[in-house]
Amino acid sequence: MEDRGGLPLYEYLYRRVREDILSGALPAGTRLPSKRALAEHLRLSVMTVETAYAQLAAEGYLESRPRLGYFAAQVDHSPAAPAAPAAVPVPPPEKVWRLDLKTNRIDASRFPFSLWAKLTRQVLSEQGTALLSPMPHPGLPDLRQAIADDLRDYRGMTVSPEQIVIGSGAEYLYLLLAQLLGRDTVLALEDPGYPKVGQVYRSSGLRCVPVPLDRQGIRLDAQRRSGAAAAHISPSHHYPTGLTMPIQRRQALLRWAEETDGLIIEDDYDSEFRFTGRPIPPLQSIDRQGRVIYMNTFSQTIAPSMRIGFLVLPPRLLDRWQAAAGFYACTVPALEQAVLARFLSSGHYEQHLSRMRIEYRARRSAVLEAFRSSPFAGRITITENGAGLHFLLKLDTRRSDGELRERGAELGIRAGFLSEYAVDPTPDMDHTLVVNYAGLDPRQLDEAMALLTELFTEP
Amino acid sequence: MEDRGGLPLYEYLYRRVREDILSGALPAGTRLPSKRALAEHLRLSVMTVETAYAQLAAEGYLESRPRLGYFAAQVDHSPAAPAAPAAVPVPPPEKVWRLDLKTNRIDASRFPFSLWAKLTRQVLSEQGTALLSPMPHPGLPDLRQAIADDLRDYRGMTVSPEQIVIGSGAEYLYLLLAQLLGRDTVLALEDPGYPKVGQVYRSSGLRCVPVPLDRQGIRLDAQRRSGAAAAHISPSHHYPTGLTMPIQRRQALLRWAEETDGLIIEDDYDSEFRFTGRPIPPLQSIDRQGRVIYMNTFSQTIAPSMRIGFLVLPPRLLDRWQAAAGFYACTVPALEQAVLARFLSSGHYEQHLSRMRIEYRARRSAVLEAFRSSPFAGRITITENGAGLHFLLKLDTRRSDGELRERGAELGIRAGFLSEYAVDPTPDMDHTLVVNYAGLDPRQLDEAMALLTELFTEP
Numbered sequence: 001m002e003d004r005g006g007l008p009l010y011e012y013l014y015r016r017v018r019e020d021i022l023s024g025a026l027p028a029g030t031r032l033p034s035k036r037a038l039a040e041h042l043r044l045s046v047m048t049v050e051t052a053y054a055q056l057a058a059e060g061y062l063e064s065r066p067r068l069g070y071f072a073a074q075v076d077h078s079p080a081a082p083a084a085p086a087a088v089p090v091p092p093p094e095k096v097w098r099l100d101l102k103t104n105r106i107d108a109s110r111f112p113f114s115l116w117a118k119l120t121r122q123v124l125s126e127q128g129t130a131l132l133s134p135m136p137h138p139g140l141p142d143l144r145q146a147i148a149d150d151l152r153d154y155r156g157m158t159v160s161p162e163q164i165v166i167g168s169g170a171e172y173l174y175l176l177l178a179q180l181l182g183r184d185t186v187l188a189l190e191d192p193g194y195p196k197v198g199q200v201y202r203s204s205g206l207r208c209v210p211v212p213l214d215r216q217g218i219r220l221d222a223q224r225r226s227g228a229a230a231a232h233i234s235p236s237h238h239y240p241t242g243l244t245m246p247i248q249r250r251q252a253l254l255r256w257a258e259e260t261d262g263l264i265i266e267d268d269y270d271s272e273f274r275f276t277g278r279p280i281p282p283l284q285s286i287d288r289q290g291r292v293i294y295m296n297t298f299s300q301t302i303a304p305s306m307r308i309g310f311l312v313l314p315p316r317l318l319d320r321w322q323a324a325a326g327f328y329a330c331t332v333p334a335l336e337q338a339v340l341a342r343f344l345s346s347g348h349y350e351q352h353l354s355r356m357r358i359e360y361r362a363r364r365s366a367v368l369e370a371f372r373s374s375p376f377a378g379r380i381t382i383t384e385n386g387a388g389l390h391f392l393l394k395l396d397t398r399r400s401d402g403e404l405r406e407r408g409a410e411l412g413i414r415a416g417f418l419s420e421y422a423v424d425p426t427p428d429m430d431h432t433l434v435v436n437y438a439g440l441d442p443r444q445l446d447e448a449m450a451l452l453t454e455l456f457t458e459p
Numbered sequence: 460m461e462d463r464g465g466l467p468l469y470e471y472l473y474r475r476v477r478e479d480i481l482s483g484a485l486p487a488g489t490r491l492p493s494k495r496a497l498a499e500h501l502r503l504s505v506m507t508v509e510t511a512y513a514q515l516a517a518e519g520y521l522e523s524r525p526r527l528g529y530f531a532a533q534v535d536h537s538p539a540a541p542a543a544p545a546a547v548p549v550p551p552p553e554k555v556w557r558l559d560l561k562t563n564r565i566d567a568s569r570f571p572f573s574l575w576a577k578l579t580r581q582v583l584s585e586q587g588t589a590l591l592s593p594m595p596h597p598g599l600p601d602l603r604q605a606i607a608d609d610l611r612d613y614r615g616m617t618v619s620p621e622q623i624v625i626g627s628g629a630e631y632l633y634l635l636l637a638q639l640l641g642r643d644t645v646l647a648l649e650d651p652g653y654p655k656v657g658q659v660y661r662s663s664g665l666r667c668v669p670v671p672l673d674r675q676g677i678r679l680d681a682q683r684r685s686g687a688a689a690a691h692i693s694p695s696h697h698y699p700t701g702l703t704m705p706i707q708r709r710q711a712l713l714r715w716a717e718e719t720d721g722l723i724i725e726d727d728y729d730s731e732f733r734f735t736g737r738p739i740p741p742l743q744s745i746d747r748q749g750r751v752i753y754m755n756t757f758s759q760t761i762a763p764s765m766r767i768g769f770l771v772l773p774p775r776l777l778d779r780w781q782a783a784a785g786f787y788a789c790t791v792p793a794l795e796q797a798v799l800a801r802f803l804s805s806g807h808y809e810q811h812l813s814r815m816r817i818e819y820r821a822r823r824s825a826v827l828e829a830f831r832s833s834p835f836a837g838r839i840t841i842t843e844n845g846a847g848l849h850f851l852l853k854l855d856t857r858r859s860d861g862e863l864r865e866r867g868a869e870l871g872i873r874a875g876f877l878s879e880y881a882v883d884p885t886p887d888m889d890h891t892l893v894v895n896y897a898g899l900d901p902r903q904l905d906e907a908m909a910l911l912t913e914l915f916t917e918p
Contacts, residue, residue, distance in 0.1 A: 011737060055736035058844065060675075060705020076710040078745075088619040088774045108591035117583040120794075124576040132567035132762035160547040168627050168790035175634055179662045183642070199786055203638045205664045216519075246519020251535040277514035278470060286537075303591035305793040315547045327658055331627035333795050334764040335579075385517065 009044055013052040021061050021072050028074035032062065098412030099451050105439040106389070108303050110359055112352055116343065123338045131334045139166025139310070139330045140337040146344035147310055154350060155268075156285045157294070159312050165321070168331040169307040170267070170297050171200050177265060177293070177311070178204030180324045181230055188228035190218050192421035192429070194239045197232055197267070210423035213238070217245035220252055230263040236271035236280045237388045240421050240434040244385060250283050257291035268296040272353050274387040275361040290314030298340065300389070301353060308332050308340060360389060360438065367437045370445045376456040389438040392418060395431045395456060404431070408455055415455075468503055472511040480520045480531050487533035491521065557871030558910050564898040565848070567762050569818055571811055575802065582797045590793045598625025598769070598789045599796040605803035606769055613809060614727075615744045616753070618771050624780070627790040628766040629726070629756050630659050636724060636752065636770070637663030639783045640689055647687035649677050651880035651888065653698045656691055656726070669882035672697070676704035679711055689722040695730035695739045696847045699880050699893040703844060709742050716750035727755040731812050733846040734820040749773030757799065759848065760812060767791055767799055819848065819897065826896045829904045835915040848897040851877060854890045854915060863890070867914055874914075 004012035020026040033041065035049045042049075053070050056062040062070045123131070138144065144161035151157040167173045174197060181187065183205035189198050191210030198208045209226040211218050218233055231253070235245035245253075257264055266283045274280065284294040297309030313321050330337075343349050364384075371382060371393065384391035397404065401417040408415050418432035419425040440448065463471035479485040492500065494508045501508075512529050515521040521529040582590070597603065603620035610616040626632045633656060640646065642664035648657050650669030657667045668685040670677050677692055690712070694704035704712075716723055725742045733739065743753040756768030772780050789796075802808050823843075830841060830852065843850035856863070860876040867874050877891035878884040899907065 014737075051736055058703060058736065059739055060707055060709075073705075073707065075706050076714075078747075088621045089777060090621060105593060108588050111588065111591055113588045113591065117587075120583060121580055124579060128576075129567050129570065129572045132570055132572065132764055134564060134763050162547040162549060168631070169788060171787050172627070172631070172790055183664050196786060203783070205642050244517060246532075247534050248519055248532065250519075255535075277510055277517065278473075280518055288537075304593050304788070305591055307788070307790050307792050318548060324662070327655060328630055329628060329763070329766070331631055331766050331790055333766050333792060336792050336794070 010048045010051040010055070013042070013044070013049065014055050017052065017056055018059075018061050021056075021075055022078055024077040026072040028072055030072040031068070032070040032072065034069055095414075096412075097414045099448050100414045100439065101433065101435050101437075102414045102416040103439050104300075104304070104389075104436060106300060106303070107359075107438060110356060111303060112348065115348060116339065119339045119342045119346075119348075120335065123335060123342065127338060131338065133334075135330055135334055135337075137326060137329055138162075138164065139332065140334060140341060143337040143341040143344075144310075146341040150344050150349065151312070155271075155279065156281050157312070158285075160315075163313050163315060163318070165311045165313065165325075166330055166332050166337060167309055167311070169299060169309050170269070170295070171196060172307075172331060173295055173297075173309050173311055174200040175204060176325045176328065177201075177295075178206055180317075180321060181206060181263070182324075185230060186226060186228045188218065188223045188226055188231035190233055190238060191423050192240060192418060192425075194234075194269070195421060198423075201232070212424065212426070213241065213243065215243070216249040217243055218249075218253070220249070220256055223256065224260075228262065229260070230265065232265040232267060233283075234267045234269050235283050236268055237274070239269060239388075240390060240392065240416070240418060242383060242385055242388055242391060244280055244387070245283075250286065253283070254287060254289070254291060258289055262291065264292045266292050266294045268294060270300055270388045271296070272301050273357060273360055273389055275357060275364065276386040280387075284312065287314070290316040293317070301349075301356070302340075306336070306340075308336060363440070363442055364391075364437060366442050366445060367435070367440060370449050374449045375453050379456065390434055390436045393433045393435050395433065397431050397456070398458060399431075401430060404455065411451055411455055413451055413455055469507045469510040469514070472501070472503070472508065473514050476511065476515055477518075477520050480515075480534055481537055483536040485531045487531055489531040490527070491529040491531065493528055554873075555871075556873045558907050559873045559898065560892065560894050560896075561873045561875040562898050563759075563763070563848075563895055565759060565762070566818075566897060569815060570762060571807065574807060575798065578798045578801045578805075578807075579794065582794060582801065586797060590797065592793075594789055594793055594796075596785060596788055597621075597623065598791065599793060599800065602796040602800040602803075603769075605800040609803050609808065610771070614730075614738065615740050616771070617744075619774075622772050622774060622777070624770045624772065624784075625789055625791050625796060626768055626770070628758060628768050629728070629754070630655060631766075631790060632754055632756075632768050632770055633659040634663060635784045635787065636660075636754075637665055639776075639780060640665060640722070641783075644689060645685060645687045647677065647682045647685055647690035649692055649697060650882050651699060651877060651884075653693075653728070654880060657882070660691070671883065671885070672700065672702065674702070675708040676702055677708075677712070679708070679715055682715065683719075687721065688719070689724065691724040691726060692742075693726045693728050694742050695727055696733070698728060698847075699849060699851065699875070699877060701842060701844055701847055701850055703739055703846070704742075709745065712742070713746060713748070713750060717748050721750065723751045725751050725753045727753060729759055729847045730755070731760050732816060732819055732848055734816060734823065735845040739846075743771065746773070749775040752776070760808075760815070761799075765795070765799075767795060822899070822901055823850075823896060825901050825904060826894070826899060829908050833908045834912050838915065849893055849895045852892045852894050854892065856890050856915070857917060858890075860889060863914065870910055870914055872910055872914055 035046050035053060039046045039049045053062060057064050061073055063073050064070055143166060144164040147164055148159050148161045151159055178201050184207060186207045186209060187201055188211045189208050191212055201208050209228060211222045211226060217235060223231060235250060237244060253264060256262060268282055271279055282294060284292045294312040298306050379396040381394040382391055401419050416434040418429045418434055422429060494505050494512060498505045498508045512521060516523050520532055522532050523529055602625060603623040606623055607618050607620045610618055626635060637660050643666060645666045645668060646660055647670045648667050650671055660667050668687060670681045670685060676694060682690060694709060696703060712723060715721060727741055730738055741753060743751045753771040757765050838855040840853040841850055860878050875893040877888045877893055881888055
């Protein structure tokens, strides 16, 4: 009992007996010395032996027979030493790009972090242990109220906090929506579109049908043919095409929903960054039949690592939601919810958005200007409608998208191509880069243009 | 233009034209006045009219024809005023119980909240905007390392941080595990068991088969007959029976997994609160073939509103995980992860657990003692094995569980019955209350016993 490497006495004894039983040195049925006898023999207290025996009995290594004592139990014999743990493949380090036009990283340095930190400290000291209490499954009432107020003031939406469900970002909300819709539901998705939307829905068992777009957005003839029971769309600013769905297609979509008892999920991604005029009103605001589930997140406007998003359910779906997904506890910590509620209700959120609109507008102009005065200006066509953090750039080239991507990788340029975002790409999508500029440092535009000049030079 | 209720001029103009088009007052094809003419007529700047027209065109209400001007577009006519929003059913207020033995609310007042708040302030000021950066999908490296260290020191598990995936609580991790296992997988679940486990898996399309328990835990004969490809179990301390699975059944389960290429999900819920001896080593620690996925959360040990849990994947499953669920971004905010990492690595977490073990042990003794000295002591049998935050209480009664539940509700007592937790309840489960004592205030034990005396009195 001397050489036990810092273990408590009872634990050392427990381990030795366990090893002897697992190795077969103490065969099944062997009667162990009485607690008193072993304690005397090892010069331990009876309590120490008792604790070790009780632990071994609790785990099934010993059987206790009344008045007879402890007996070694029958176990599979195995090597005493645990097998060396299997090697874990360490993921390769991420490639560092000289120019990354594909990242959806936003410029977090502009976020009023010290204000956020101050609000966090305030909430911590004012709410204290109340933050540890269980919260309602749809989220903190304060945050749901603050979101309803913001949607009323800035998105023209009349919604009650009871219609709002808070969740940890868009992907989690897609998971819950998949459970609301139910497996084997046929879901129309915009093609091209944001690939993760389909990835989550498909992983959840929905049958996703890619529906092509025309200049107004998702094509209703194709959507009708697909037999879809629901559609997931981004009418304000579609990714990656940048399309805004006009009122006519919106009305037609709502008619489709009414005629087919269909549902529309309006993913209002990126609607905040419109640089001319006012934001496009959401489809939800003209839905009179409760056909539209609205969703948005704070990933683009605050930071992706914040992981807060929300749904707005039409009142007629609240019972169905309750049955399908009401049992899920809210996934966002109470602290973040309380801080975001203050950030919204104090007006700081909209102030931040205003500043970011100015910042991104300037950055966008600089980027567009750099492209338009570049050596390759004559060979590109830019499609943009004054909104969002990306635009399309079509290049006049004989090379394929694959060749361009490969050459880009050689030069340290990561670029996304429109064709990558489509399940059924069409020839008119070729040679079209999706330029995400939010992470592009304006001071590095010269270098970026020089790199792109190299990439765009025909061999 | 006078009576515009605080709206900016361009927005007021935009709304009036939009209403006229939607109501049909401006029929499709009508040419609008030129910007200059309208500006002069309304005494506005041309810019104001231009902004309003551009917005209307962006939303599809106007068509711009080069050199001819703007024309009203074809839309569905609808009433100008939006329909009154549908009434939202407000959920009834939660019933306040005089005695709640069913709640899994823990006593958060014992949590070292001021320390947690201090760590939060430290992380905010030291890490600053780095907290806004995108994080690796499986979670913050610091937290994964701190969890691996804690599992090594306190659970006897040798795991690498690369095997750990952080997620927002148990239910979210079940959702991801469902996607790993795949739809239509036959999954064995302990019966009785924690109902949400089956609820999430079933909602995700898995075929859940309830498998009865014997005194060692899940019955392997029934599990084999079910054709299950995986089993989700809680071997350390089963809810609600309190069973600890002995080494023999653990070894047999691992043999089953090896023979059938099966997977075992070890839900180590509640394993921290063992009051005699040391915690039961996890099944994961004797798994040499990479058959066990371990999971646990901090909901019971810190607070349910914290929403942090984790998986430990065996190395051989990492590629499969990457393909099935690697695309999901981590759902836990970076701040909470960084704070928890410090709480763990500074030793505060295990100190808190030690204190809570002492606290709960005392509370448990007091509760058990109160039951044993109650007027109904002769009619109850308590099953408990010195672990966990609940125990079973069997009552000698002629009444059914339904009658007891109803009578309890009249008296303001909420109690869970073992039979409620079973898909296929057996007669031996009758008249057995599941007593969750973690939220029971020791100062109110006298009142609680008086209430229970009333409930237990045979009519």
